[in-house]
Amino acid sequence: MFEFTWPWVFLLAPLPWLLRQVLPIADSGEAALKVSFLPELEALAGRRARANLPAWRQQLPFAAIWLLLLLAAARPEWIGEPLPLQASGRDLLVAVDVSGSMEHPDMQWQGQDVSRLTLVKRLFSDFIEQRRGDRVGLILFGSQAYLQAPLTFDRHTVRTWLDEAVIGIAGKNTAVGDAIGLAVKRLRLRPADSRVLILITDGANTAGQIDPLTAARLAADAQVKIYTIGIGADPDAGVLGMLGLTPGLDLDEPSLKAIASSTGGQYFRARDAEELQAIREALDQLEPVAQQPTQARPAQALYCWPLALALLLSLALVGHELWPDLQQQRPNWLRRRP
Numbered sequence: 001m002f003e004f005t006w007p008w009v010f011l012l013a014p015l016p017w018l019l020r021q022v023l024p025i026a027d028s029g030e031a032a033l034k035v036s037f038l039p040e041l042e043a044l045a046g047r048r049a050r051a052n053l054p055a056w057r058q059q060l061p062f063a064a065i066w067l068l069l070l071l072a073a074a075r076p077e078w079i080g081e082p083l084p085l086q087a088s089g090r091d092l093l094v095a096v097d098v099s100g101s102m103e104h105p106d107m108q109w110q111g112q113d114v115s116r117l118t119l120v121k122r123l124f125s126d127f128i129e130q131r132r133g134d135r136v137g138l139i140l141f142g143s144q145a146y147l148q149a150p151l152t153f154d155r156h157t158v159r160t161w162l163d164e165a166v167i168g169i170a171g172k173n174t175a176v177g178d179a180i181g182l183a184v185k186r187l188r189l190r191p192a193d194s195r196v197l198i199l200i201t202d203g204a205n206t207a208g209q210i211d212p213l214t215a216a217r218l219a220a221d222a223q224v225k226i227y228t229i230g231i232g233a234d235p236d237a238g239v240l241g242m243l244g245l246t247p248g249l250d251l252d253e254p255s256l257k258a259i260a261s262s263t264g265g266q267y268f269r270a271r272d273a274e275e276l277q278a279i280r281e282a283l284d285q286l287e288p289v290a291q292q293p294t295q296a297r298p299a300q301a302l303y304c305w306p307l308a309l310a311l312l313l314s315l316a317l318v319g320h321e322l323w324p325d326l327q328q329q330r331p332n333w334l335r336r337r338p
Contacts, residue, residue, distance in 0.1 A: 005077060125159045127284070137150050177208045180199065198227045204255065226259055229269075231270045232270075
């Protein structure tokens with residue numbers, strides 16, 4: 001099927017005629033020079049025939065160029081038949097804590113000490129990339145919660161946004177309830193049996209407008225299943241843990257367990273890379289849910305053809321206008337016949 005993306009562009013078709021009627025005739029400011037041999041000059045230049053043409057014949061090429069430009073600007077497209085796209089999977093939002101405590105380097109990755117956020121990036125970037133058939137989105141939360149990437153099939157873009165997340169981008173505190181509330185707002189328009197939120201945090205709720213348990217009840221009412229992950233080493237692990245200096249003391253495990261259980265999800269505790277990897281593998285077992293198939297109609301842009309035709313016609317007019325002058329300016333030896 002042939003259609004125009006912007007058909008309203010054709011309303012500009014009478015614009016040159018309106019400008020011709022409204023604007024005054026251009027005046028060069030010089031006095032006209034009357035010469036008695038003007039007809040002979042016109043004959044030599046080959047312009048007498050054109051001058052004798054009717055006005056509409058003289059303006060026809062320019063009108064054609066204008067209409068071709070309008071045709072190209074309206075973006076003509078050939079729309080193919082609808083193609084069904086089967087969509088099966090879950091609508092999965094990943095909410096990642098980017099508060100200041102996520103910078104604590106108490107995790108191990110390939111024999112090196114890394115921060116909690118770095119480990120989450122390493123493992124969950126691959127998790128997002130492998131969620132074929134799922135719509136995946138990303139929420140970053142600290143003192144406030146922000147939707148970094150909406151639900152999309154473009155997993156690579158979501159992974160890129162996660163990889164580029166930095167500590168403190170959403171504030172230094174932790175608004176767990178706001179993150180859950182934002183996820184519910186985004187997931188409630190999706191099929192009821194496919195709404196999943198994965199919440200990753202290392203602390204307790206210290207900011208935000210909504211209490212986490214209240215947000216969890218709203219999520220349960222909206223049939224959003226929440227999987228909570230508490231990340232961080234044990235508070236008594238290592239020398240700093242014995243001194244009570246590790247941020248792992250702030251982890252509110254009872255609240256995270258209550259959030260998961262009230263929504264039909266599950267709570268996981270990630271103390272090191274191995275446990276977080278096991279959690280990721282467990283989340284991979286989420287069964288996909290068949291959703292309503294979507295349709296896509298392939299579109300082929302055709303604006304290049306009228307645009308190219310307008311360009312060729314313009315070049316032809318320029319050549320036709322300059323050709324008599326070029327004929328007169330040729331050297332004598334080129335005009336001689338053998």
